[in-house]
Amino acid sequence: MKLDSKIPEGPIAEKWSKHKFNVKLVNPANKRKYDIIVVGTGLAGASAAASFGELGYNVKAFCFQDSPRRAHSIAAQGGINAAKNYQNDGDSIFRLFYDTVKGGDYRSREGNVYRLAEVSVDIIDQCVAQGVPFAREYGGLLANRSFGGAQVSRTFYARGQTGQQLLLGAYSALSRQVSNGKVKMYTRSEMLDLVMVDGKARGIVTRNLITGEIESHSAHAVVLATGGYGNVFYLSTNAMGSNATAAWRAHKKGALFANPCYTQIHPTCIPVSGDHQSKLTLMSESLRNDGRVWVPKDKADSEKIRKGQLKPTDLPEDKRDYYLERRYPSFGNLVPRDVASRNAKYVCDEGRGVSTTGLAVYLDFADAIKRDGRAAIEGKYGNLFDMYQQITGDNPYETPMKIYPAVHYTMGGLWVDYNLMTNVDGLYAIGEANFSDHGANRLGASALMQGLADGYFVIPYTIGDYLAKMPYDKVSTDHEAFKEAESRVKEINDKLLRIKGNRTVDEFHKALGHIMWEYCGMSRNEEGLKKAKTEIQKLRKEFWEDVNVLGTNEELNQSLEKANRVADFLELGELMVEDALNRSESCGGHFREESQTEEGEAKRKDDEFSYVAAWEYKGPEAPEELHKEDLVFENVKLTQRSYK
Amino acid sequence: MKITLKVWRQKNAQDKGGFKTYQLDDVSPDMSFLEMFDVLNEQILKKGEDPVHFDHDCREGICGTCSMYINGKPHGPKQTTTCQLHMRSFSDGDTIVVEPWRAQAFPVVKDLVVNRSSFDRVIQAGGYVSVNTGGVPDANEIPIPKKIADEAFDSATCIGCGACVAACKNASAMLFVSAKVSQLAMLPQGQVERKTRVEKMVAQMDEEGFGACSNTGACSAECPKEISLENIARLNREYLKAKSSSDNV
Numbered sequence: 001m002k003l004d005s006k007i008p009e010g011p012i013a014e015k016w017s018k019h020k021f022n023v024k025l026v027n028p029a030n031k032r033k034y035d036i037i038v039v040g041t042g043l044a045g046a047s048a049a050a051s052f053g054e055l056g057y058n059v060k061a062f063c064f065q066d067s068p069r070r071a072h073s074i075a076a077q078g079g080i081n082a083a084k085n086y087q088n089d090g091d092s093i094f095r096l097f098y099d100t101v102k103g104g105d106y107r108s109r110e111g112n113v114y115r116l117a118e119v120s121v122d123i124i125d126q127c128v129a130q131g132v133p134f135a136r137e138y139g140g141l142l143a144n145r146s147f148g149g150a151q152v153s154r155t156f157y158a159r160g161q162t163g164q165q166l167l168l169g170a171y172s173a174l175s176r177q178v179s180n181g182k183v184k185m186y187t188r189s190e191m192l193d194l195v196m197v198d199g200k201a202r203g204i205v206t207r208n209l210i211t212g213e214i215e216s217h218s219a220h221a222v223v224l225a226t227g228g229y230g231n232v233f234y235l236s237t238n239a240m241g242s243n244a245t246a247a248w249r250a251h252k253k254g255a256l257f258a259n260p261c262y263t264q265i266h267p268t269c270i271p272v273s274g275d276h277q278s279k280l281t282l283m284s285e286s287l288r289n290d291g292r293v294w295v296p297k298d299k300a301d302s303e304k305i306r307k308g309q310l311k312p313t314d315l316p317e318d319k320r321d322y323y324l325e326r327r328y329p330s331f332g333n334l335v336p337r338d339v340a341s342r343n344a345k346y347v348c349d350e351g352r353g354v355s356t357t358g359l360a361v362y363l364d365f366a367d368a369i370k371r372d373g374r375a376a377i378e379g380k381y382g383n384l385f386d387m388y389q390q391i392t393g394d395n396p397y398e399t400p401m402k403i404y405p406a407v408h409y410t411m412g413g414l415w416v417d418y419n420l421m422t423n424v425d426g427l428y429a430i431g432e433a434n435f436s437d438h439g440a441n442r443l444g445a446s447a448l449m450q451g452l453a454d455g456y457f458v459i460p461y462t463i464g465d466y467l468a469k470m471p472y473d474k475v476s477t478d479h480e481a482f483k484e485a486e487s488r489v490k491e492i493n494d495k496l497l498r499i500k501g502n503r504t505v506d507e508f509h510k511a512l513g514h515i516m517w518e519y520c521g522m523s524r525n526e527e528g529l530k531k532a533k534t535e536i537q538k539l540r541k542e543f544w545e546d547v548n549v550l551g552t553n554e555e556l557n558q559s560l561e562k563a564n565r566v567a568d569f570l571e572l573g574e575l576m577v578e579d580a581l582n583r584s585e586s587c588g589g590h591f592r593e594e595s596q597t598e599e600g601e602a603k604r605k606d607d608e609f610s611y612v613a614a615w616e617y618k619g620p621e622a623p624e625e626l627h628k629e630d631l632v633f634e635n636v637k638l639t640q641r642s643y644k
Numbered sequence: 645m646k647i648t649l650k651v652w653r654q655k656n657a658q659d660k661g662g663f664k665t666y667q668l669d670d671v672s673p674d675m676s677f678l679e680m681f682d683v684l685n686e687q688i689l690k691k692g693e694d695p696v697h698f699d700h701d702c703r704e705g706i707c708g709t710c711s712m713y714i715n716g717k718p719h720g721p722k723q724t725t726t727c728q729l730h731m732r733s734f735s736d737g738d739t740i741v742v743e744p745w746r747a748q749a750f751p752v753v754k755d756l757v758v759n760r761s762s763f764d765r766v767i768q769a770g771g772y773v774s775v776n777t778g779g780v781p782d783a784n785e786i787p788i789p790k791k792i793a794d795e796a797f798d799s800a801t802c803i804g805c806g807a808c809v810a811a812c813k814n815a816s817a818m819l820f821v822s823a824k825v826s827q828l829a830m831l832p833q834g835q836v837e838r839k840t841r842v843e844k845m846v847a848q849m850d851e852e853g854f855g856a857c858s859n860t861g862a863c864s865a866e867c868p869k870e871i872s873l874e875n876i877a878r879l880n881r882e883y884l885k886a887k888s889s890s891d892n893v
Contacts, residue, residue: 051777066699067764069804070707086784122778129780131773131833133797140787158797164706165800172772179768187761210753239701273674278682279703387705390728393674456777504689506682551694555656556754558697559689 003256003614003629006417007111012635013093016115019418020461024468031056033472035219036463037204039191039246041068043163043448044431045225046170047455053177055460057467060217061174061183062206064190064241064561069171072227072239073451076163077284077384079147079155080448082120087144091152093117099150100446101636103336104411104439105588105604107259107612110635111418112436119457120449124156126456130169134158148285148444149334155445160284160383166448170455189215190561191246192492193485194222194253194427201250201427202475205485207493209561212554214486214493216477220470221426221463224250225455228410228432230263232569232576233521234513236407237269237282243565244572247414247433255422256614256627258435259412260572261580264442264589265522266408267340270391271360280406281391283363283384285444288333288340290368290377291401295352295361297321302352312354312362312400323347331643338441338522338589338602339643341405345522348404355402364400405522409447411438411589412579415614415629419462420454423614426466430454435612440588493553496563501546505562508543512536512566512573520577525593529581533574540570575615575624582626585609597640606638645671645731648739649684651696654752661752663741673732677720678703678710680731698756703727705868708803711810712756713743718807718866725805725868745806747815748853760806762852763820769848770841771824773833792830799827801869808863808871814855819863821849822879823871829882839886846883 008019026034034057038049041063049061063071083096096117101108124142128134134156135143147155158165177183188209195203195216203218229244230236251257268283296302297319304310323343325332333340344361347353354360369377374397378385385396392402414422414429416436421428431451438446475481519532543566551557586595586602587609595603612629647668654661668687671680678700685695701709705728714720720729734740742756750758788796800823808819825842828834834841857876864873 047777054776065701065707065709066760067804069764069767070701070709072702072707075702075704075706084783124783125780126775126777128783128786129773129775129833131796131828131831133793133800133827133831134783136788136790136793138790140789140793141784158800161706161801164803165797168800172767173775173777175764175768176772176774178764185764187764237704239707240703241701274672276672276675276679276683278676278679281704387728390724391676391730393730393732460777504686506686548689550689550692556697556757559695 001423001616001627003415003423003627004417005109005111005629006419007109008418012110012114015111016118023461023465026464026468028056032058034058034467035060035474036221036223037217037219038062038223038225039204040071040225040227040433041171041174042071042073042225042227042431043167043170043451044433044455045071045223046167046174047452048223048225048430048459049183050170050173050177051456051460053180053182056182059177059183060186060219062186062189062191064188064209066187068174068185068187069168071167072242073167073448074164075239076448077160077282078286079145079157079162079445080123080166081147081154081443081445082124082156082449083117083154084121084124086142087153089152091154095152096120096154098636100437100443101439102641103441103443105441105641106439106606106610106633106636106638107587107631108437108439109631110633115458116437116450116453119453122457123449123452127166127169130172132158132165132169145286149331149336150443163448166452170452192249192489192564194250195481195485196253196424197475197479197481200425203477203482205482205489207489210556212552212557214489216482216486218475218477218482220467221428223428223430223459223463224414224433225430226433228413229572230407230410232512232573233407233516234509235272235277235280235517237266237280240279243568245565245568247429248568248572250414250422250424250427252617253424254617255424255427256415256616257412257575258415258612258614259440259579260576260615261520261583261590262411262440262588263407264337264409264411265341265405267337267344267405268363268403269406270388271355271402271404272357281387282406282408283388283401283403285337287363287381287384290380291333291363291365292322292367293324293333293340293361293363294320294322295347295354299351302354305354306356306358321352328643335643336441337444338591342522342591344405360402360404362400363403365396366400369397409442411435411440411442415612419465420459421462421466428459428463430459440590492564493560496547496549496560496567497553499545499547499549501548503546504548505559505566508539508547509562509566509569511539512570515539516573516576520580523591523593524580526581526584529577532577533581536570536574536577543567543570578624579613579615582613583609602641604640645673645734645736647671647680647734650739650741652743653696653755656754657751671731673730675731676703676727677712677714677729677731678727696756697754700727706803708805711745711758711805713745713810715741718745718810719868723866723868723870745810747809749815749817750806750809762854763804763806763817765852766817766821766845766848767824770837770844773828774837786832788832796827796830799823799830799871799875802871803869805868807866807868809854811862811866812855813860813862814858816857816863817849817854818857818876818879819867819871821845822875825882826875826878829878838882842879842882842886
């Protein structure tokens with residue numbers, strides 16, 4: 001299989017304009033003859049579905065939540081990047097492009113990333129026009145902040161709830177199209193299979209989560225906006241329902257899965273408090289602008305703190321190790337996410353961690369409060385401090401916060417070309433569900449940007465190019481391809497309900513999460529990955545023999561929903577491990593212990609690994625086949641990242 | 645901690661439903677209320693019984709999915725979402741009563757799960773600014789005084805959980821509707837459709853079967869996002885203005 005990224009020819013700054021001119025257009029009167037399915041209603045899905053409806057296409061949108069407004073984009077806190085240069089501080093489209101390629105550790109496509117930076121400016125205009133209440137200055141203009149160590153202030157924000165406000169904007173646009181009759185909304189519906197007719201994606205099979213009914217939906221194109229797969233790790237900052245089932249089942253129908261091993265582990269999350277833990281809560285990265293990260297210098301002091309014999313505030317300055325400031329004097333506490341996370345792991349591995357589990361480091365605001373006053377810190381982070389206190393019972397104004405890294409975002413996803421189409425004709429993937437823009441590591445405040453860029457400004461153009469070449473004929477859901485997919489879905493559900501074993505779905509999910517976190521988490525090596533592979537295979541076998549799913553298909557059955565998702569995680573987890581094994585270099589969020597500099601930093605191997613690893617499904621229990629798309633860099637010079 | 649739970653069990657919308665009592669012996673004060681329910685469900689599953697169905701998703705207090713009526717209060721004793729309620733808010737030996745949201749416009753689906761799609765239909769009736777993608781002015785061409793932007797933001801933080809409806813003896817949705825009407829009425833972007841929006845949204849709210857507002861303020865007191873009662877006052881003003889003047893003025 002030859003992977004063609006379809007990046008247009010010409011200078012990078014002209015590629016997208018040229019491409020928009022060259023794509024075929026669908027006559028306005030003909031748009032109503034085409035049906036488009038959009039799965040997922042987060043930033044990418046809601047914005048795409050709304051924009052398709054506005055253009056005149058017939059849209060069917062699906063979400064598993066009870067309302068499209070609840071998709072997990074809503075939880076994003078920090079902000080959204082855009083190259084507006086409102087602050088006159090030297091930002092530009094090229095700089096945002098450059099920062100994103102560099103931040104992704106040179107494992108993303110230049111063409112896609114440039115386009116992302118280019119349309120970023122339109123996103124802000126669009127959201128403001130919808131009434132999104134971004135933060136403003138006293139003069140009435142929009143406020144910006146620097147985020148995640150960026151050298152310019154290009155992040156737009158709405159207190160710590162930017163994702164919520166942007167999603168409510170997209171949801172309002174979607175709601176308007178629902179009331180106009182251009183979008184038909186299916187809530188509490190989960191996609192369980194992709195339907196292909198004559199080699200093209202022509203529909204999906206869903207389960208109505210209330211009645212259990214297995215339903216077929218036919219269309220001319222299918223867009224997956226189903227988010228990432230961080231919940232493979234069981235504990236993550238994803239929502240409980242976030243899952244990979246739609247993407248994974250599309251993968252099993254032929255869509256390639258790219259760079260599955262690229263996961264982002266966010267350094268500032270609230271640490272695990274016990275076995276009952278169901279999810280992890282992120283504390284916005286903006287906290288690192290003022291908080292100082294430290295652990296005790298001496299293991300013995302850490303031990304006393306863990307046992308409650310010593311309070312952190314009583315430990316004198318000279319016995320504290322501000323390890324990020326020490327190791328990275330120029331970036332200090334603002335080193336990129338992967339570097340901050342890995343260093344937290346190292347100090348905890350050395351036995352210097354705090355909290356009862358020993359898996360936490362301090363994020364201390366005492367100096368910032370002394371410098372700027374409590375009111376200033378409260379103004380910036382008040383809601384985050386409240387949230388922290390609510391969850392942990394500790395007051396961060398008086399005692400340092402405890403934080404630890406947690407799985408947050410997955411850069412990998414379905415392989416797509418410049419048009420955001422997968423290798424399957426008529427199947428698109430947008431937002432976190434695709435792999436294309438963040439390379440091996442995503443910059444802070446860039447996820448919201450990509451979701452909305454794909455949904456509002458990219459796919460409305462590129463999908464027309466495909467549809468314009470397609471006949472209007474609809475495929476009936478009586479077609480045998482739909483019937484086959486329906487019966488396969490029913491077969492899987494029946495099988496899960498028949499096993500009646502001894503272990504609950506959650507027990508398997510936790511076991512998988514433990515393997516993934518241990519061997520395919522912040523730091524990976526060949527031996528561990530090989531072990532993980534065997535253990536996952538064993539666990540998957542046990543799952544299909546010993547899982548206990550009660551109830552029937554014909555009712556609201558949350559155990560059955562989870563069982564389907566976990567069954568897919570058990571396969572995807574193995575592919576992540578396989579990909580991590582294959583990529584014996586370190587890059588971005590993927591750190592292979594075998595590939596590090598003398599100072600212990602990530603070391604890329606550009607000669608060997610400057611490619612996208614796209615995996616092809618070859619049947620149950622068969623090894624997947626690797627396809628490579630070589631990455632070409634014409635505008636950015638490859639350098640080894642250094643934050644010293 | 646030892647906790648006794650009295651939980652509303654109802655097989656489906658047709659079933660009459662009733663309370664069932666469960667004992668939990670090993671509850672950690674650090675658990676969230678929903679994690680305590682996870683533990684309960686694992687215990688129920690091990691006995692081969694149907695677990696308690698409840699809505700939940702982000703578990704960060706922002707998606708608005710979780711919806712339990714705990715000891716006579718939506719989201720329980722603290723002014724927060726159920727997912728952000730922790731067991732340290734209860735004492736060893738407590739009996740906790742858990743019910744679904746009770747409102748005609750939120751019919752029970754199963755156990756503690758209710759259907760809140762009426763909220764979506766209220767938004768669909770007019771809770772938006774009618775702009776298409778593209779062709780909008782530069783973001784800084786619409787300066788907005790910070791005070792107004794901040795106030796609009798306060799209204800916009802509503803998470804659509806429905807606690808206001810559950811708290812209200814009339815099951816009124818005024819706080820929810822007024823938050824969206826207020827946000828857009830305050831902002832310059834919302835001016836063009838200001839009158840029609842409030843009329844359409846209120847009409848839809850009535851059609852869904854939500855009750856009338858009698859200004860007792862329970863909604864705001866229980867709202868996990870502290871949406872202010874001023875929004876309701878503003879909605880009343882907006883509605884009156886819209887009804888008493890012509891669109892052609």
